[in-house]
Amino acid sequence: MTINTFVAGKGLLYRFDPRAKLLTVMLLCIWFFLPVSLVGLYTVVGLLVLVGAINTGFSHIAKTFLSILPMLLFMVLFMPFNVRDGESLITIGSFTLITAEGLEQAVRLAGRFIGITYACTLLFATTVMQEVMLALRAFHLPYKAGLVVTLAFTYIPFIAESFSQIAESHSLREAESDQGKRIIQRLKDLVPTLTSALVFALRSIPNLAMSLELRGFGSEQKRSSFKDLSSYRHPYTHTLLSCIMLVVFWVLFRVQ
Amino acid sequence: MGPSQSDSTSSLAKSRVPMPNAFCIEHLSFTYHSYVQKQCESLFENLSLQIEEGSKTLLLAPFDKGKTTMAKIMCGVCPKYFPGTLEGTIRVFGTDLATLEPWQLLSICSYVSQNPQEQFIANSVEEELAFPLESLGLGREEMRSRIDRALQHWGLDRLRTSSEQELSGGERKRVLLAVTEAIDARFWILDEAFDDLDQRWRDQLKEMIDKGNKTVLVLASRYLAEFDGLFDQVLLLDDKKVVSLPQQQLLSRFSQLCQDDLANPLASQVCTPPEVRQLVCTDLVAERRRMSTLEEASFKVQVPHFTLQSGELVTLVGPNGSGKSSFSRILCGLDGYLSGSIKFDGTSLSGKELSKKVGYLFQNPDLQIFLPTVNDELSWSLRRRRDLKQEEIRRRVAACADLFGLSLSDTPATMSYPLRKALQAAVYYLLDRPFYILDELDSALTYHTALSIIRDLRQNGAGILLITHDRQFAKRVQQRTYSIEKGRLCEL
Amino acid sequence: MQQNKNALKVAMVAVLTAVVVVFTLVVRIPTAKGYLNLCDVAICFIAFTFGPWSAFIAAGLGTALADLISGYAQWAPISFVVHGVEGLLIALIVKQKGNEAVSLARKLLAGLVCIATVSLGYFALSALFISTVSVAAAEIPGNIAQSGVGFVLGLGVSTAVKKAYPPVRSLSW
Structure with a gap:
């Protein structure tokens, strides 16, 4: 099982400071909800996709697009129907829904969805997980929270592997083949497998706790850090740059 | 004292x-x-x-x-x-x-565990070494020099960024030893x-x-x-x-x-199968993709000729990573193969059918034990057969528990390792497959216990393929031996 | 002496998070309409067996990481909130005092809360932030089915685990 979201590359986005990148993605996600013109929205989305294509390659961009395509189609096709008789639902509270109508709404929502998708995807495709964690730490994510995520990533392949072995061994023990079984029976058969996988995972908890403490976790002493983000030399410039860019886009494209 | x-x-x-x-x-x-x-x-x-x-x-x-x-x-x-x-x-x-x-x-005080997996806490080898040094609060230069030295010493330089999953058993041990050396x-x-x-x-x-x-x-x-x-x-x-x-x-x-002085449990056993079955592999070639990013080339398992008969006890020896497990997985129908044939009594079988003929006992019994009590565990697959009455199931389960020295009300998760291993064998004994593959049975068991389990399992005349990397153990089983090296299997 | 068990909490939450990720990504049961994933089984199990805090963090973080790994990073924050709250609420409802068994009524309530949180949570948040009301509404039946099945299986699995691995009782937070 692959748990890697990183796409190797050397482009500008890879050299962009992770702290600034993280902040930019968050601001960008907010920006997409601002009242901007449709043209403006799509210009920004277009730029984002273009920057992405330059950095991570066309195939990655296409793959991402394919993964959201069903959802997009659904949105665009059902939107007009929704707007005609869905007045009462609209009051749930999204401000864009109040002013927009029919097709325009669908297109706007689709654009926003594409934009958010690419912003998030590009962040994790151009930054290794370790640096995302370091960036989050720079924004005062507690050490323990970061450690939990790192440890979870270490244990995902281990648990996935044991899980597939347990499922295999369970199938080897079957007295009859499971062809043509009803879904209920199949779900019932799943209980022993799941139980066994969970017991296997739970047994590793005390061992992990032991190993953490034997490696010095829990000590009052301040930890030093082997890796940091000092190889990125311009965190402030980069942050400032992306903020300016977003403000400029806002001024250019806002609805008067 | x-x-x-x-x-x-x-x-x-x-x-x-x-x-x-x-x-x-x-x-x-x-x-x-x-x-x-x-x-x-x-x-x-x-x-x-x-x-x-x-x-x-x-x-x-x-x-x-x-x-x-x-x-x-x-x-x-x-x-x-x-x-x-x-x-x-x-x-x-x-x-x-x-x-x-x-x-x-x-x-x-540093501890290197016998099971390296349980001591890994970081995503890469380098960070594994860095973690304890960070706890010690060392400066970056000091850390770098200690890490570099230890990695070099244990030949792990090129594995710096590998994750635990990509390492072999021996490499994991070396990482832990390198960590120990770096902590000093x-x-x-x-x-x-x-x-x-x-x-x-x-x-x-x-x-x-x-x-x-x-x-x-x-x-x-x-x-x-x-x-x-x-x-x-x-x-x-x-x-x-x-x-x-x-x-x-x-x-x-x-x-x-270690009970090494006791008589070999297999010595006195006369194994007479009720009917003779035969498993034959000819010109088998299979390919396995390596998960490791280091070896891009795929790994080939080649078996020119292999036979196993009811009542036989055959050993397969080979070092770690030589393809023993890959071959077992093919033989019990879990994995497919590219060319050649596996025939049971002269007929080719599909993977699903094959796994009803060949039972595969994993090295780790915990992956094959599912249920809360020994009784549940043993009767699980019997209950799913429609042709057996309650009475009959109870009788068979009791007899089997007796044979393997198990107590029906015990909870597997809290049983000792040899007993869990025996339970795993007992489960398969009740499935009554004509053939069994035993993967590294002797690891963490005394030779005597391992041999006793083999004796009990072949009581009904099943043919057994015993996989081991310990030639000492293979010697105690005086029968035919196959050896496998770099994926190629041949009879000794 | 030796009262400080922070490492155990960290280890527990980390392993449980990994379990949620694996149940979400690896175990997929093919159904008539696409796949059913089992994240709710893991979440219900954790909520029933461990405390509200581990359930909240493991459920939220686990599903968010699963989204991230499978390339749907945009859903991660929503999953975090919805499943985190799901785990937290179930755990609070079935929290035991002493050794008494959880009553049927409380189990039922927990089940309803589980289904309601998942279906309505996803509906509201995705209608608000990501997709549209109609798209979000169309997903309600699927979410109800998945969380319902997940809850029932999760209940079965947690009883089985408590029997199969008694030491689990000593772990809770």
Whole structure:
């Protein structure tokens, strides 16, 4: 099982400071909800996709697009129907829904969805997980929270592997083949497998706790850090740059 | 009682000047907490052990007799994370262990576990080494130089960024040894540290123990040739206590504890299958993709000719990573193959059909045990057969439990390892497959226990393929042997 | 002596998070309409067996990481909130005092809360932030089915685990 979201590359986005990148993605996600013109929205989305294509390659961009395509189609096709008789639902509270109508709404929502998708995807495709964690730490994510995520990533392949072995061994023990079984029976058969996988995972908890403490976790002493983000030399410039860019886009494209 | 008293009589011991104690254990008793009705048996009673600073100690103990528990107690994590009742005093370099937290032992005492997987906490080899150094609060330059040195020393430089999943068993051991070297603690506890290592690294570890200025305690369940002349004292965990004896006596007592002196359980067995079945592989070629990013080339398993008959006991020997498991997975129908054939009594079978003929017992029994009690476990697959009556199921399960020495009401998760292994075999015995593959049965079992399990499993005349990397063990089974190297299988 | 068990909490939450990720990504049961994933089984199990805090963090973080790994990073924050709250609420409802068994009524309530949180949570949040009301509404039946099945299986699995691995009782936070 692959748990890697990183796409190797050397482009500008890879050299962009992770702290600034993280902040930019968050601001960008907010920006997409601002009242901007449709043209403006799509210009920004277009730029984002273009920057992405330059950095991570066309195939990655296409793959991402394919993964959201069903959802997009659904949105665009059902939107007009929704707007005609869905007045009462609209009051749930999204401000864009109040002013927009029919097709325009669908297109706007689709654009926003594409934009958010690419912003998030590009962040994790151009930054290794370790640096995302370091960036989050720079924004005062507690050490323990970061450690939990790192440890979870270490244990995902281990648990996935044991899980597939347990499922295999369970199938080897079957007295009859499971062809043509009803879904209920199949779900019932799943209980022993799941139980066994969970017991296997739970047994590793005390061992992990032991190993953490034997490696010095829990000590009052301040930890030093082997890796940091000092190889990125311009965190402030980069942050400032992306903020300016977003403000400029806002001024250019806002609805008067 | 100090085992060190009789050192002068031990021919394994080298002469040395007395030094203060690194570890001083007195009147230690320990019993694991029991979560079920039945009380656990105590592991240690009134045990005492002194380890002098700078000395090298070997503690031999049969499997499942508390060797690893001892290491965990000495590191201060047991009973903290492995609940139980502990009595007695332990002093580490003069300080009472009870007043210390495990992390305070970081620069004092390092532990290399026999199961490397459980000690991995980081996403890459490099970070694995960095983690404890960060805890020590070292500066970046110091960390870098220690990490580089340790990685180089254990030949791990090119694996820097690999994750634990991509490493082989031997590489994992080396990473843990490199971590230990980087921490540079005064006292090392090495639990079965020579296992899984190739000769080159065994020699290196041996030299480190011999030449280094560390106090070292090696725990082992099998006496290896490498151990000769390496230690200042050789001790034995016997009847819940640590004893010291002259070498010859100690080793013979040890093999007695491992039941090596008992008659081979297979010797007296006459195996007469009711009907003779045959499994034949010809010109089998299969490809396996390596998960590791390091070896891009796919790995080929080639089997020109292989046969297995009812009642036969065939061994397959080969080093780690030679394709033993890949071949087993094909033989029991879990994986497919590119060309060639596998025939059962002359007919080719699909993967699904094959897995009803060939039972595969994984090395790790916990992956094949599912249910809360032994009784549930044994009757599970029988209940799913529509042709059996309740009475019949009960009779078969009881007879099977009797044969493998199991108690029906026990909870598998809290049973000892040999019993879990026996339960795994019992489950397959009831499935009554014509053939069984036993993967590394002898790991963490005494030869005698392993051979007894084989005897019971082939009671009904099943043909057995025994996979092992231990040629000593293979020798005890006097029948045909196949060997596999770099994916190619041939008969010896 | 040795009262500080922070490492155990960290280890527990980390392993449980990994379990949620694996149940979400690896175990997929093919149904008539696409796949059913088992994240709710893992979440219910954790909520029933461990405390509200581990359930909240493991459920939220686990599903968010699963989204991230499978390339749907935009859903991660929503999953975090919805499943985190799901785990927290179930755990609070079935929290035991002493050794008494959880009553049927409380189990039923927990089940309803589980289904309601997942279906309505996803509906509201995705209608607000990501997609549209109609798209979000169309997903309600699927979410109800998945969380319902997940809850029932999770109940079965947690009883089985407590029987199969008694030491689990000593772990809870």
